[in-house]
Amino acid sequence: MKQVFKIDRFWGMLLLAGCISLSMGTLAWSDSDEGYEGGSKYAGEKYGSEKNEGSWGRTTGVAVVTNKQYQTECSACHFAYQPGFLPERSWVKIMGSLDDHFGENAKLDEPTRISIENYLRGHAADILPNRFSRSFMRSIDADSTPMRISQTAYFHRKHREIPARMVKDNPKVRSFSNCASCHGGAAQGSFDEDSVRIPGFGSWED
Amino acid sequence: MKHLWLIPMLLLAGAAQASEAVVQAQIAQYEQQGADAPDATRGMTKWSEQHMQAKLGKMVSCASCHGTDLNQAGEHMRTGKRIEPMAPSVNPDRLSDPAKIEKWFGRNCEWTLGRDCTAQEKADFLTFIQSK
Numbered sequence: 314m315k316q317v318f319k320i321d322r323f324w325g326m327l328l329l330a331g332c333i334s335l336s337m338g339t340l341a342w343s344d345s346d347e348g349y350e351g352g353s354k355y356a357g358e359k360y361g362s363e364k365n366e367g368s369w370g371r372t373t374g375v376a377v378v379t380n381k382q383y384q385t386e387c388s389a390c391h392f393a394y395q396p397g398f399l400p401e402r403s404w405v406k407i408m409g410s411l412d413d414h415f416g417e418n419a420k421l422d423e424p425t426r427i428s429i430e431n432y433l434r435g436h437a438a439d440i441l442p443n444r445f446s447r448s449f450m451r452s453i454d455a456d457s458t459p460m461r462i463s464q465t466a467y468f469h470r471k472h473r474e475i476p477a478r479m480v481k482d483n484p485k486v487r488s489f490s491n492c493a494s495c496h497g498g499a500a501q502g503s504f505d506e507d508s509v510r511i512p513g514f515g516s517w518e519d
Numbered sequence: 520m521k522h523l524w525l526i527p528m529l530l531l532a533g534a535a536q537a538s539e540a541v542v543q544a545q546i547a548q549y550e551q552q553g554a555d556a557p558d559a560t561r562g563m564t565k566w567s568e569q570h571m572q573a574k575l576g577k578m579v580s581c582a583s584c585h586g587t588d589l590n591q592a593g594e595h596m597r598t599g600k601r602i603e604p605m606a607p608s609v610n611p612d613r614l615s616d617p618a619k620i621e622k623w624f625g626r627n628c629e630w631t632l633g634r635d636c637t638a639q640e641k642a643d644f645l646t647f648i649q650s651k
Binding site: 412413418422484 | 574597598599626627
């Protein structure tokens with residue numbers, strides 16, 4: 314009898330230990346990556362399907378652009394920014410003011426405009442469960458509607474060490490809006506630091 | 520074999536014709552909207568005509584971004600983005616799609632002139648670009 318109790322307790326302890334370590338792992342996972350302390354309603358459990366990402370490391374990838382119309386119309390002038398970089402409300406605002414699109418007139422016929430807006434809304438940072446998108450979301454105040462990806466605190470933090478001479482004053486880059494000038498994998502949704510090549514300066518070392 | 524050179528020539532002619540047919544159809548529409556016979560010279564003059572761009576606080580023209588030589592690529596005056604040559608003879612893509620023509624007239628007339636282009640101006644611009 315005593316022996317049976319001991320074995321039960323052994324397995325019980327093992328099970329408990331297993332449960333505890335698993336839950337610790339989950340805690341560590343759902344903690345904000347890279348220690349960002351920004352308070353936002355988006356920091357919570359809304360993004361529960363991280364398991365699909367299959368990686369424990371830092372994720373610097375965003376879902377690629379899948380909409381041909383968006384790709385064609387928008388990249389006629391600029392890099393087709395992945396919708397997962399801004400919240401739905403930002404895309405609504407951007408697509409609602411195309412006649413003054415950062416100083417340019419970018420108006421579209423109404424069916425095209427609606428179709429592209431729908432695509433952007435459906436793949437926005439607060440809609441798609443993507444870790445990289447979530448990092449952006451966490452850095453955006455709930456009551457603000459950023460019009461530029463480069464306005465978000467997360468973008469800012471990721472690029473703050475880069476001097477003006479490499480971007481703004483670099484004739485081969487000119488602006489942070491030209492993602493693909495330095496991020497060779499930008500169109501494939503890959504923005505990891507190791508593959509950064511700044512024209513005229515080479516790879517970026519921290 | 521002696522006449523192989525004809526093949527690229529024919530292909531080029533085909534490409535030129537593609538934009539020609541589109542331009543002719545567009546001009547027929549503009550004439551219905553009240554435009555007189557198009558004039559390439561008038562189009563060329565208008566191309567470089569300077570207008571105040573209120574948001575930029577600068578004088579601008581079509582040439583500010585497209586350049587004055589339509590066989591050469593242009594550069595967006597603000598973003599620096601390369602703009603492929605406008606001349607159909609070097610860029611067969613140009614003037615081959617009526618929807619694209621109207622889309623860019625809509626955007627660029629407003630940005631450059633501060634208003635829509637008239638049917639006459641559109642006819643003149645298309646004739647000027649097509650001649651290059």
